[in-house]
Amino acid sequence: MAQAIETQPPxxxxxxxxxxxxxxxxxxAKFDFHSISIQAAGDERLKTAVSTNTQRQYDGRQxxxxxLPDADGMRTLAGGIKQHALDNLDFYLDQLADCVHRNGGQxxxxxxxxxxxxxxxxxxxxxxxKRVIKSKSMASExxxxxxxxxxxxxxxxxxDLGEFIIQISHDKPSHLVAPIIHKDRAxxxxxxxxxxxxxxxxxxxxxxxxxxxxxxNKFRAADLGITGGNFLIAETGQVCVVENEGNARQSLTTPxxxxxxxxxxxxxxxxxxxxxxxxxxxxxxxxxxxTVYTSVFGGPRQSGEKDGPEEFHLVLLDNGRSEILASEQxxxxxxxxxxxxxxxxCPVYRKIGGHAYxxxxxxxIGALITPLFQGLAKFKDLPQASSLCGACxxxxxxxINIPRHLVNLxxxxxxxxxxxxxxxxxxxxxxxxxxxxxxxxIFTAMQKFDLRRRARGTGWIAKLPSVVSGWTRVRxxxxxxxxxxxxxxxxxx
Amino acid sequence: MATVALFVTCLTDQFYPHVGVAVAxxxxxxxxxxxxxxxxxxxxxxxFNNGFxxxxxxxxxxxxxxxxxxxxxxxxxxxxxxxxxxQFHELLxxxxxxxxxxxxxxxxTYEFVEFLDKVLKVDFTQFSLxxxxxxxxxxxxxxxxxxxxxxxxRLLRQIGNVQFKPLExxxxxxxxxxxxxxxxxxxxxxxxxxxxKCIQATGANTLICNDAGCTMNISGMCHRRGMxxxxxxxxxxxxxxxxxxxxxx
Numbered sequence: 001m002a003q004a005i006e007t008q009p010p011x012x013x014x015x016x017x018x019x020x021x022x023x024x025x026x027x028x029a030k031f032d033f034h035s036i037s038i039q040a041a042g043d044e045r046l047k048t049a050v051s052t053n054t055q056r057q058y059d060g061r062q063x064x065x066x067x068l069p070d071a072d073g074m075r076t077l078a079g080g081i082k083q084h085a086l087d088n089l090d091f092y093l094d095q096l097a098d099c100v101h102r103n104g105g106q107x108x109x110x111x112x113x114x115x116x117x118x119x120x121x122x123x124x125x126x127x128x129x130k131r132v133i134k135s136k137s138m139a140s141e142x143x144x145x146x147x148x149x150x151x152x153x154x155x156x157x158x159x160d161l162g163e164f165i166i167q168i169s170h171d172k173p174s175h176l177v178a179p180i181i182h183k184d185r186a187x188x189x190x191x192x193x194x195x196x197x198x199x200x201x202x203x204x205x206x207x208x209x210x211x212x213x214x215x216x217n218k219f220r221a222a223d224l225g226i227t228g229g230n231f232l233i234a235e236t237g238q239v240c241v242v243e244n245e246g247n248a249r250q251s252l253t254t255p256x257x258x259x260x261x262x263x264x265x266x267x268x269x270x271x272x273x274x275x276x277x278x279x280x281x282x283x284x285x286x287x288x289x290x291t292v293y294t295s296v297f298g299g300p301r302q303s304g305e306k307d308g309p310e311e312f313h314l315v316l317l318d319n320g321r322s323e324i325l326a327s328e329q330x331x332x333x334x335x336x337x338x339x340x341x342x343x344x345x346c347p348v349y350r351k352i353g354g355h356a357y358x359x360x361x362x363x364x365i366g367a368l369i370t371p372l373f374q375g376l377a378k379f380k381d382l383p384q385a386s387s388l389c390g391a392c393x394x395x396x397x398x399x400i401n402i403p404r405h406l407v408n409l410x411x412x413x414x415x416x417x418x419x420x421x422x423x424x425x426x427x428x429x430x431x432x433x434x435x436x437x438x439x440x441x442i443f444t445a446m447q448k449f450d451l452r453r454r455a456r457g458t459g460w461i462a463k464l465p466s467v468v469s470g471w472t473r474v475r476x477x478x479x480x481x482x483x484x485x486x487x488x489x490x491x492x493x
Numbered sequence: 494m495a496t497v498a499l500f501v502t503c504l505t506d507q508f509y510p511h512v513g514v515a516v517a518x519x520x521x522x523x524x525x526x527x528x529x530x531x532x533x534x535x536x537x538x539x540x541f542n543n544g545f546x547x548x549x550x551x552x553x554x555x556x557x558x559x560x561x562x563x564x565x566x567x568x569x570x571x572x573x574x575x576x577x578x579x580q581f582h583e584l585l586x587x588x589x590x591x592x593x594x595x596x597x598x599x600x601x602t603y604e605f606v607e608f609l610d611k612v613l614k615v616d617f618t619q620f621s622l623x624x625x626x627x628x629x630x631x632x633x634x635x636x637x638x639x640x641x642x643x644x645x646x647r648l649l650r651q652i653g654n655v656q657f658k659p660l661e662x663x664x665x666x667x668x669x670x671x672x673x674x675x676x677x678x679x680x681x682x683x684x685x686x687x688x689x690k691c692i693q694a695t696g697a698n699t700l701i702c703n704d705a706g707c708t709m710n711i712s713g714m715c716h717r718r719g720m721x722x723x724x725x726x727x728x729x730x731x732x733x734x735x736x737x738x739x740x741x742x
Contacts, residue, residue, distance in 0.1 A: 038679040047683065055662070347666040351683040385677050387670025387684070388542060389634035404583070410544030419544075431540050431548035434503075435555065440534040444507050460716055470675040474682025475713035478508055485501045485510035489517075489529045492742035 033381035040352035060287015079399035082335035092234040099237025103299025105312035113143035129224035135248035136160035137228025159247035174354030177340035225251030229262035238298035242291040258309035265334040280397035285339040335398040342392035364392035383409035455479035498563035504705035515728035538576040572635035620734035621653025627697035658695040669710040
């Protein structure tokens with residue numbers, strides 16, 4: 001059976017309707033968040049899948065964080081560790097590179113996505129590797145590594161179950177940690193039935209076993225392993241990878257050559273700092289105390305060791321990070337450890353899922369870093385599509401003040417005149433009105449007259465005009481009271 | 494006797510003035526001298542949140558001036574309170590002229606429930622609604638920003654004849670977010686629809702919500718869905734339990 005599976009050609013078309021829409025939208029140069037989000041928010045199946053799963057992880061997080069003696073203090077500490085590393089990144093990158101060299105590994109600095117891809121393809125070519133097992137990594141998604149290596153003729157398989165499902169359905173991950181959060185069991189069962197040419201079966205255990213068998217053969221045959229990295233430990237020159245399936249561990253032990261692709265912002269100074277990070281990462285992410293596997297590695301196999309690669313390459317990815325690092329205002333956003341807690345907590349993400357954000361980094365953190373990485377003009381909707389409820393900041397294990405940064409981006413939008421002239425006029429007129437009690441009185445009297453007329457004595461307005469029509473598209477609007485508090489106070493006996 | 498300046502907020506002023514009356518009368522009942530500086534308009538929150546910071550700064554300094562003579566400022570809105578406590582700092586901390594008055598303003602501004610709990614340290618066990626009533630509670634987001642947690646629920650549950658019905662996802666945003674509700678109605682609508690369903694599931698016909706914007710949003714969705722839910726400020730319910738008449742001053 002395993003033999004038959006290996007010869008299976010990859011599926012030609014995406015199977016998920018959301019993905020079809022997403023890919024179509026993504027192909028267009030202009031990112032139209034409005035229409036994508038309207039579509040996503042109206043998709044009951046998507047909403048149910050995402051809401052249920054995020055809520056479960058959110059509840060799990062809250063429960064596990066309570067176990068810590070001082071969760072808030074620990075978040076402050078973790079944020080401080082990351083911030084210190086970022087503030088002194090040049091020093092720690094040097095230290096890291098020295099230590100990796102000392103361990104016998106090689107370090108490559110990749111300025112952008114293109115150079116990272118070329119470096120990794122070059123490593124594969126030079127060492128004669130053909131069969132790649134790749135574990136989950138957001139950095140690799142960011143540079144579309146898998147696709148590139150496949151086009152270069154390498155036989156690459158995503159070994160994380162979720163990412164494997166993404167790969168064979170030609171989909172994109174829609175969550176930092178749970179890439180297939182937008183899929184339900186039935187769609188995965190249909191996909192497996194089609195891909196493996198087996199009868200339809202939606203038993204999760206059976207489906208997992210099917211994938212496991214397929215992946216086992218890939219693990220045995222692989223000569224190149226590719227991982228990401230959750231943390232880089234500067235003082236030891238090591239990479240830390242956390243996971244639940246053991247597939248990343250396979251990448252470290254079986255193949256001849258090992259490549260770890262990690263963003264430069266993942267550095268922490270000391271091994272002792274890792275203890276703080278690990279206490280928070282899995283709790284924040286999946287509501288686990290720890291992930292099933294935590295691997296800390298660096299360098300090729302040493303004499304006397306039973307397994308490990310002959311070659312180890314650490315590819316450090318910049319790809320726009322040093323520009324954010326240079327900004328005093330936004331540097332803090334690089335603290336992110338990609339735990340996904342802000343996605344799970346976010347009322348917007350829960351309703352529209354990850355694909356609507358138009359980038360590999362969705363949710364609140366995506367709404368923040370996507371415009372920073374890829375330009376505010378194209379992604380100006382993202383910082384605005386937030387109710388600023390603050391649930392993300394409350395959930396963030398490294399205390400990135402996401403709502404504040406979203407407001408800063410909105411300020412940049414106004415300062416760079418990226419919003420419409422009408423919007424700017426309305427806000428300035430409105431502010432002008434609020435600056436004088438007399439104008440405020442006239443303004444509220446006019447508004448009261450207009451809204452009460454529209455309510456026709458019912459107390460409710462079912463339809464508002466032009467710029468504010470969005471309100472009544474989904475809900476009614478209460479009519480103002482007959483007298484304002486100002487009037488009531490003035491007339492009191 | 495504490496002198497308290499009421500910061501009524503623009504939405505409460507226009508849409509829920511009786512909440513302002515309830516707040517003023519309850520504070521009076523607990524022995525406060527309640528003042529209402531009539532020059533007050535808006536704290537600048539819409540302008541701050543939408544990136545119009547010079548405009549927000551001018552409204553912030555205006556507010557600080559107006560409330561300068563008073564030792565306490567109390568507001569029935571969590572988000573306007575958060576504007577003063579959190580964002581005024583962001584806007585004015587680098588301005589030598591305004592830094593000190595801004596810090597004073599931040600230190601003396603309280604959300605209504607927070608003021609009852611932390612400053613007046615009141616107890617509501619002596620008060621009771623005339624009849625038993627099922628009541629649920631929505632945790633408005635900006636209470637997070639000012640560090641208020643379960644104070645509202647605790648005071649609510651002290652009132653006699655309150656049959657508290659916990660709201661599922663009580664701390665999930667209602668989807669208001671100011672202009673967000675108008676700009677992204679599909680997303681905002683999906684979020685407040687979820688809220689309305691959770692409210693319906695409690696079986697309670699009264700929902701406590703201590704922010705005028707959220708109340709407009711939630712009640713607007715409940716009304717659109719044909720639900721009988723009455724969305725009220727905790728001050729209204731307290732006034733009822735204390736026998737305070739809100740129809741006349």
